Amino acid sequence: MVRFPRTLAAIAILLLVRPGRAVAGEPSPDELVGLLAKDDKAYQANQDLVALGRRAVPALIKGLKSADRTIQTRSVTALGEIRDAAAIGPLVELAEKDPPGSFDALVALGNIGGPEAGAVPYRRHGAAFLG
DSSP, X not given: OOOHHHHHHHHHHHHHOOTTSOOTTSOOHHHHHHHTTXXXXXXXXXXXXXXXXXXXXXHHHHXXXXXXXXXXXXXXXXXXXXXOGGGHHHHHHHHHHOHHHHHXXXXXXXXXXXXXXXXXXXXXXXXXXXX
């Protein structure tokens, strides 16, 4: 009995289907961001986006610019959970330009951490803290 072809097939499947990688029929990161607007789909979409990690960041950054406030807010939350430094710039921009979205953006920046993220709350609210 020859097992070589079966072994090759198993290796090919392992190389092609990795956790967090889209498989035929699964939604893309952009589609998942769109699902953030639907209350009955948002939780699972968020979990899937966070599982994708860095691969979801570009789609979530687009979500920050959405006209739909729900997509925008939920994109901020997912970016804070992923904690990728690539999101710092867009989150800083949101925190400085959008007062309704600034609290969530500041929380996400706090989750990401780093000197650039930490400077935003000081620039925005530092004078109030100093008295």
